[in-house]
Amino acid sequence: MDLQSYPKPDNLFEGLNGAEVDKEAGEKVWKECLALISRDVNTQSLKTWFEPIIPISLDAGKLLLKIPSQFFYDWLEEHYSALISAALTQVLGNSAGVEYAVQEDNPEDSPLPSSPKKLRSEESSVSKPPGGGSTMSPLASVQSAQRAIQTFLSPRYTFDNFIKGDSNQFARAAALAVANNPGGTSFNPLLIYGGVGLGKTHLVQAIGNHVLNHGKAKRVMYISSEKFTVEFVDAIQTDKMREFSNFYRSLDILIVDDIQFFSGKEKTQDNFFHTFNALHQLGKQIVLSCDKPPKELRGLDDRLISRFQSGLIADIQPPDLETRIAILRKKSMDDGIELAQDVIELLVSNVTSNIRELEGCLITLLARASLENKEIDVELAKDVVRSVIGEVRTHVTIEEIQRTVCDYLSIPEDLVRAKTRKQEIVNARQMAMYLCKELTNCSLKTIGLHFGGRDHSTVIHAYQTVEDLSKTDPKYRSIVQQLRSKIEMRAPLH
Ligand code: ADP
Ligand code: MG
Numbered sequence: 001m002d003l004q005s006y007p008k009p010d011n012l013f014e015g016l017n018g019a020e021v022d023k024e025a026g027e028k029v030w031k032e033c034l035a036l037i038s039r040d041v042n043t044q045s046l047k048t049w050f051e052p053i054i055p056i057s058l059d060a061g062k063l064l065l066k067i068p069s070q071f072f073y074d075w076l077e078e079h080y081s082a083l084i085s086a087a088l089t090q091v092l093g094n095s096a097g098v099e100y101a102v103q104e105d106n107p108e109d110s111p112l113p114s115s116p117k118k119l120r121s122e123e124s125s126v127s128k129p130p131g132g133g134s135t136m137s138p139l140a141s142v143q144s145a146q147r148a149i150q151t152f153l154s155p156r157y158t159f160d161n162f163i164k165g166d167s168n169q170f171a172r173a174a175a176l177a178v179a180n181n182p183g184g185t186s187f188n189p190l191l192i193y194g195g196v197g198l199g200k201t202h203l204v205q206a207i208g209n210h211v212l213n214h215g216k217a218k219r220v221m222y223i224s225s226e227k228f229t230v231e232f233v234d235a236i237q238t239d240k241m242r243e244f245s246n247f248y249r250s251l252d253i254l255i256v257d258d259i260q261f262f263s264g265k266e267k268t269q270d271n272f273f274h275t276f277n278a279l280h281q282l283g284k285q286i287v288l289s290c291d292k293p294p295k296e297l298r299g300l301d302d303r304l305i306s307r308f309q310s311g312l313i314a315d316i317q318p319p320d321l322e323t324r325i326a327i328l329r330k331k332s333m334d335d336g337i338e339l340a341q342d343v344i345e346l347l348v349s350n351v352t353s354n355i356r357e358l359e360g361c362l363i364t365l366l367a368r369a370s371l372e373n374k375e376i377d378v379e380l381a382k383d384v385v386r387s388v389i390g391e392v393r394t395h396v397t398i399e400e401i402q403r404t405v406c407d408y409l410s411i412p413e414d415l416v417r418a419k420t421r422k423q424e425i426v427n428a429r430q431m432a433m434y435l436c437k438e439l440t441n442c443s444l445k446t447i448g449l450h451f452g453g454r455d456h457s458t459v460i461h462a463y464q465t466v467e468d469l470s471k472t473d474p475k476y477r478s479i480v481q482q483l484r485s486k487i488e489m490r491a492p493l494h
Contacts, residue, residue, distance in 0.1 A: 022057040029063055030055035033087040039224070040083055040154055040201075044360040044388055048367050049080065054103075062097045063088065073100055075367070079335075082155050090152060149251075151212065152222045157205035163330055165323025168199060171314040175203045175287075179210035182217050182253050182285035187312035189276075189286035191259075193293055194316030197356030200289040203316070204255050207287055217252035217285075225261040229268045236267075248275045255287040259308070263299030273304050286311075319355060321441060324348040327355060331362055343381045345397075349441060350385045361388050396439050396487060398450040404487050405432040408479075417452040431480060433459050434466035439487055 030053070038046055054066040067073055076084070088096045159179070164172055171192050178190045190207075192200050208220045223231075235244035248254065254275070262269050279286055290297065293315070294308040319327065325348050332339045339347075343365075351358045365384045369376045406413040409428045416429045429451060436447045437459065444456035451458075470477040 022059050026055040026058040026063055029058055029088075029091055030065065032091045033084065036087040036090055037080075037083055041080075042356045042360040045363050048364065049076065056101065061092060061095050062099055063092075064099050064101060066101050066103050068103050070102055073102060076100075086154055090150065149219055149221060151208060151220050153205050153208045153212070153220070155209060157202045158209050159206045161330070161334075162199065162202055162206055163323060163327045165319050165326065167317040167319045167323055168203075171203060171316045174312055174314045175207050176210075178285060178287065179207040180214075180216065182207075182211055183283045188280065189288050189308060189311040191288045191290060191294060191308055191311065191313045192316060193290040193313065195291065195318065195353070197354035198316045198318060199355060200316060201257055204257060204287050204289050208253065208255055211253060219250060219252040220255070221251050221253070222255040222257065224257045225259045228256060228272065229261070229265055232268050232271055245271075245275065249278045249282075251279065251284060253285040253287065254279055257289050259288050259290045260292065260297060262304075263297060266301070269301050269304055273301065273307065276304075276307055318353040321348060324352070324355075324358060328358060328362060331359060332366075335362075335366055337366065337376070339376065342378050343376060346378055346381045347385065351389060357389060361385055364388060398436050398440060398442060398447060401435050401439065401487055402432050402450075405435065405483055408483055408486065417450070419452065430462035430465050431483065433462040434480070435483060435487060437463050438484070
């Protein structure tokens with residue numbers, strides 16, 4: 001019995017021979033890698049950075065890939081080397097490696113000899129056996145309990161690079177508690193739920209990485225519910241149910257992502273129920289993620305739902321403005337770029353409910369700036385947002401509103417921020433405050449601050465006054481409406 005090699009990579013080389021074969025094998029391996037990689041990167045990045053890659057050959061466990069440019073290589077190296085290595089290890093095993101050739105106009109593709117940094121699969125996250133040894137002969141499988149297992153964790157998901165915010169702080173705290181004491185808290189199972197692109201996979205994998213990096217447990221495995229299902233069906237078909245069950249029961253921590261995909265798969269659910277119980281009874285930690293609260297899951301056995309609910313359920317909500325800004329700042333800093341405030345504002349006011357999309361915008365922005373040799377400015381950012389989410393809502397600033405109102409009413413702009421109580425100035429100030437509250441995302445406090453440091457209650461009073469006057473005075477109402485459309489025209493929806 002070989003506990004460790006489950007789930008097994010397919011035998012990719014069956015029936016293949018010679019040079020043609022290398023090519024075919026290369027294509028097959030790369031296709032499998034892409035399937036794995038696509039789980040971790042958004043569609044935009046997949047298009048930009050992975051679709052242009054052409055597999056050339058597979059030779060002695062080395063995959064040769066053709067890429068369009070040196071820049072492209074640097075970008076892959078910087079951003080995706082760990083991901084590619086992890087995928088390759090998963091498909092080919094520990095000794096796999098990858099080399100790149102830059103596409104040139106002459107037909108001879110030269111590998112990148114100048115680059116000392118070839119991507120290697122060793123970087124991927126594999127838990128090492130006790131004693132730190134990492135090379136194993138096939139015979140070592142008899143000592144299977146000692147051997148390394150593949151964790152399927154991506155090293156880029158850590159607590160350190162998970163930005164804390166009101167929207168995720170409960171889930172994050174619960175995840176950290178579990179990571180520090182797996183199986184030892186009452187948070188077992190820990191189930192994290194939330195919408196698409198909000199950080200569920202990041203958080204559940206961060207638990208696995210933390211546990212391994214801090215030596216809290218050894219046998220950690222991350223798997224999606226879809227992959228679990230495929231493995232299960234495969235085990236039945238190949239008559240390996242015993243190995244399958246033994247393997248999963250030998251884990252210290254089992255992390256299952258996106259359990260909503262168990263819906264309607266009764267046999268898999270039944271098996272998972274028993275695996276769950278066995279681990280739970282042994283005091284082993286189970287971590288789950290789901291796109292909705294478990295009680296709203298359809299097509300799932302009630303006894304399984306009740307198990308899922310027996311530990312701690314923590315939700316992740318869409319990130320608020322501050323969290324979006326913090327995430328964007330951190331991610332751009334990680335890329336060595338400090339974005340201008342107006343670019344940040346444009347991105348976070350357009351991409352409000354999906355962090356993966358926010359990342360997608362940033363990556364595309366950086367890529368376009370480098371590939372097209374452009375400045376990263378609001379114009380480019382608008383273009384990128386339009387291509388990623390289909391429309392752009394231009395951010396109106398408080399200053400723009402103040403300028404438009406003062407122009408229209410022919411008063412000097414700085415007076416709305418000054419202390420004066422002259423009636424016409426008070427009037428303009430109130431209208432501007434009203435429009436700021438209506439047309440920006442700014443809080444009352446922020447609006448007050450931009451009007452000479454006034455209190456938020458002054459803004460509320462102004463808002464109420466403008467509302468009341470608009471109801472009773474048609475002329476006043478028409479001025480407010482004209483101002484509103486003037487401002488909206490300068491900040492249209494495309
Ligand atoms: P989900 O599994 O909920 O669909 P992911 O965990 O895949 O979402 O997150 C989408 C992307 O957003 C990932 O690249 C992840 O690293 C990033 N992300 C999500 N939340 C945060 C956060 N709080 N801080 C930093 N990055 C985050
Ligand atoms: Mg996910």
